[in-house]
Amino acid sequence: LIAQKEEAGIQLQAEEFDLMAAAAADLDEIKEVNENCILMAHLQQASTSGT
DSSP states (O other): OHHHHHHHHHHHHHHHHHHHHHHHHHHHHHHHHHHHHHHHHHHHHHHHHTO
16 A cells, blocks of 8 residues: 555656646747747837838
8 A cells, every 4th residue: 555655656746747847848938939029029120210
């Protein structure tokens, strides 16, 4: 019974790690999209101001 509880705990930790890794990847993607939007806004501003 103790071994089963330990195994279940290890499985839960692995699932939590997978979720955290997925969340981190999503956060990196959100940051990248945000940076691209800022860059595009700057490029658009530069092209309309003629500089």
